Amino acid sequence: MRVLLLGGTSEARELAVLLVEAGVDVVSSLAGRVERPRLPAGPVRIGGFGGVSGLSDWLVSHRMDAVVDATHPFAEGMSANALAACSSLGLPLLRLARPGWSDAPGADGWTWVDDHAAAAATAASSGQRPFLTVGRQPLEHFVSPLAAVRAVVRVVDPPEIEVPSPWEVYLDRGPYDLAGELSMMAEHGIDVLVTKDSGGRYTWPKMAAADQLGVPIVVVRRSGATDGVETVPDAAAAAAWVRRQG
């Protein structure tokens, strides 16, 4: 059984371990976005495929039998390409995506918005000390709405754009814990937290800290781009799906 595992998440790394242990011929794929990526078990390819046609060619030339899309919930471009390529080739496709936080404690008290532009506008009208934890790619949406605000930004790698001079940028990739997030927010006097609906345990401590400190939370909803694709919430269920394909 030859499987392409589109990764870049902790779930994808967990699944790679299970598939390698099960003797599945898995190739994990990373975008090459992060300077020092956490490498999954087994063979890894790094870099884009060149759109839907590039991905289709790669799947055919490497004689893949199935694809598991375990990319981040906000990696919508890759997920859309995987769906298009697998549909045209008639290849089985599974989505491995951690559940979002819409049912999490306190979620109905947060401000849910449809995109990063709306999040920027909401943050601009909510506080003077926003904490941006949306990753570096969407930062461009926050530049002009928060140009004069002393925003605190946390990213894995340095932003690719020039950020406003009042902003403070911290490079960090976690894992995070509640105590650390509480002191981070208290020390900087954070008065609004901005995040994506990433879901999962890995980045949850910031949500718990904000709730504990009474800091308002602005959450960018998932787009639902992969609705309709068979989806499982964890690596064990994804490994079972791969076994069933064999």
Ligand SMILES: NC(=O)c1ccc[n+]([C@@H]2O[C@H](COP(=O)([O-])OP(=O)(O)OC[C@H]3O[C@@H](n4cnc5c(N)ncnc54)[C@H](OP(=O)(O)O)[C@@H]3O)[C@@H](O)[C@H]2O)c1
């Ligand atoms: N977006 C986030 O918040 C976030 C957070 C943590 C980790 N990640 C991980 O970072 C990677 C990039 O995310 P993104 O949001 O920039 O993706 P994206 O916008 O969905 O993808 C843009 C392009 O990057 C390439 N790409 C993305 N994921 C890839 C993969 N796993 N293997 C090979 N090429 C890939 C593809 O290029 P081609 O069209 O040339 O094939 C894709 O069309 C993903 O693997 C994702 O799991 C993203």
